[in-house]
Amino acid sequence: MSEETKQDVFNEVMDEWQVDETMPDANWKYPDFKLVRIKEKRFKDRYDAALPDDIPVVSKDVSNTMRTYHFLWWKEFLDKAYDNELSGDEDINYKVRSESAEVARALILGVWRVAETGEIVKLEAEK
Known part of the structure; x- marks a missing residue:
């Protein structure tokens, strides 16, 4: 990649x-x-x-949660966060909500950068 x-x-x-x-x-x-x-x-x-220049940046916890729920459409993912239905760290719903603009962009583009590590994550299409 x-x-x-x-x-x-x-x-x-x-x-x-x-x-x-x-x-x-x-x-x-x-x-x-x-x-x-x-x-x-x-x-x-x-x-x-090449990747876009303005790749969304999300925190590591949020990135891991996005990977876990990769099968959800971006709006369903944010709805779960706003309804406190995401499992994992007890604060994960709050973290996703606080980064919701970047999360939405990241899920729509299918690529984002992890803030803490600089790692670039790409969601792969289902085969």
Whole structure:
């Protein structure tokens, strides 16, 4: 699983395509267009596969609970939290409610970052 963000790919493209002042004029004015197309395709594919820059961040306890209840639709998950029906740590319902905006975004996107560890979690689609 790639943990590369769209900004990471963009920065690498900018670094690679930066004109070196020591290059002869002919080399950067008339590049090898076949090579340019190959690199462009490679970067487009990486950019499309990259994670969004603004990944939701949730606490470790909330992340673990989201994994446990991965089969619920995001609204059902939050409804359970507001009805104090989530099992686990006694404060988990409160924690989920306090992070509800990030939790909703994370469940809709299917990806989030754990605040304490920086780990990126992706929900896998059922097969």
